[in-house]
Amino acid sequence: MARQAGRHFLQIPGPSAVPDRILRAISAQTIDHRGPAFAEVGRQALSGMQSVFKTKNPVIIYPASGTGAWEAALVNTMSEGDRVLMYETGHFATMWMKMARKLGLEPEFIEGDWRGGADPERIEARLSADREHAIKAVCVVHNETSTGSVSPIAEVRRAIDAAGHPALLMVDTISGLASIDFRFDEWGVDVAVSGSQKGLMLPPGLSFNAVSETALEASRSARLRRSYWDWEDMLGPNANGYFPYTPATNLLYGLVEAVAMLHEEGLDHVFARHARHGAATRAAVRAWGLEVLCRRQGQESGVLTAAVMPDGHSADAFRATVLRHFDVSLGNGLSKVADRVFRIGHLGDFNDAMLLGTLSAIEMGLGKAGVPHRGGGVDAAMAALDGRQEAPAVS
Known part of the structure; x- marks a missing residue:
């Protein structure tokens, strides 16, 4: 050609597109991920992502695509046969639903028309009808990348609360985070899922779970099998800036730079x-x-x-x-x-x-x-x- x-x-x-500043940061020499210099990189990356999610709760970073973070959200909180309520906002909501089914969950899909976000009133009505609280989680896509529509997450949380329902609120903000407002703590989200390649301006390869105390408590009794995705395995080393297995070191360099750029603007x-x-x-x-x-x-x-x-x-x-x-x-x-x-x-x-x-x-x-x-x-x-x-x- x-x-x-x-x-x-x-x-x-x-x-x-990846900014030149981030490309330069990623190009730095890889260092020992068990050594003392790495701890500062890890701490900056982890605390920086808390600031972007707007949370004081833990943010867990995986060397994976957003699909991996979807799986982590489900396997850490659910047991086989659990019912999850999901909303058809588009292609990616549908893919998350299919994953839930493959993992042995029983997803219930509220049908949508792909022309807008999730309807909190329909979610509230369904939860109000679930008098035995069989539904364990509500899963909603914040910014549906296939359609260009945004779900009102704060209103979804109010709908769950209005129904008096204990279901966890899980949100996919893979394409929303760092582009449109997202407030993990204020909106009462329990698990948020995101990825590096959208508003964070990085190449693909990092994914994230922000996790509430309620979700951490649920993880202690959840029975879906997990190993690589286990939150508990991550949280111990993360407290000191480290990871339980080899992290994507150079992408973490880029993540620290990306967070700095977001806050500079x-x-x-x-x-x-x-x-x-x-x-x-x-x-x-x-x-x-x-x-x-x-x-x-x-x-x-x-x-x-x-x-x-x-x-x-x-x-x-x-x-x-x-x-x-x-x-x-x-x-x-x-x-x-x-x-x-x-x-x-x-x-x-x-x-x-x-x-x-x-x-x-x-x-x-x-x-x-x-x-x-x-x-x-x-x-x-x-x-x-x-x-x-x-x-x-x-x-």
């Missing part, structure tokens, strides 16, 4: 930036005459926007056109919306000029691919960015 000048635009909804500014870019992107999509997949105002994501293609037009063929002509990678549709939507990632180390470059490539790509659309999407995004039109509410 002929070389393409310039930098590739990785505009999938994760992995996000300020988490509230990070969240506002993502919300602003989400609003501008939705303005562009609607100006083109396309439909935003998430249709519940206030639940639209600042992490990504999923755009629905006109009938008879392939989202994958369009994505291929944009990649070929403009060296921009867009996210594909998954499972129920495969080839029907394309996803625009606007997360991580990302600014206004980068967003406008991405949207310009998409607008030109719509023309090259012969997709029916109106012009003016980039203009609409610029108007939203400079405040010339009111931005929609963003969760």
Whole structure:
């Protein structure tokens, strides 16, 4: 292939592009993970993640993808045959449900339409009907990466409490953490799951469980088999900055740098930036005459926007056109919306000029691919960015 000048635009909804500062941190020489110098790296990484999750509770770091952290959340708290209530917000909620079933649990799936987040009222109604408290956990995806919708986690916790139900609240915030607001302690989350390759701006390879005291207590009587994922094995060495097995040392270097960058900008500014870019992107999509997949105002994501293609037009063929002509990678549709939507990632180390470059490539790509659309999407995004039109509410 002929070389393409310039930098590739990785505009999938994760992995996000890795900033040069983090790449330089990762490139440092590996050190002895049993030696005294490593303890400071470990302590900084662990305490830094507490600040990002907004918790005083333990955060456990695994050398794994987010899927591993899903499994860790379940096997540490559940026993075979336990019932878990899950909500169908999209592809990733469905995958977590399938994992629960494979592990010997009995997931109950509240059906959703993939157009918004979890409905706390439906969760409360189901828990209120569970008078024997057979349901042991409620599992919800915070930011559903397949659809661009956000679930109101604080409202889900209020729904559990209103039902007077003891179920644990487990939240997948793999793509939400460090991009949109997440408050582990304040929202009463029991287990939160996340990964390194989204808002944390790292390559894939680290995953996280933030764990409440209630969840730790549940883990002491849980009977699903676990070894690699066992929280207790991790917590002892973690207290001194170490790990029970070989950690991903160089990714931990990068994690320490990523947390520093987030706090230098300020988490509230990070969240506002993502919300602003989400609003501008939705303005562009609607100006083109396309439909935003998430249709519940206030639940639209600042992490990504999923755009629905006109009938008879392939989202994958369009994505291929944009990649070929403009060296921009867009996210594909998954499972129920495969080839029907394309996803625009606007997360991580990302600014206004980068967003406008991405949207310009998409607008030109719509023309090259012969997709029916109106012009003016980039203009609409610029108007939203400079405040010339009111931005929609963003969760």
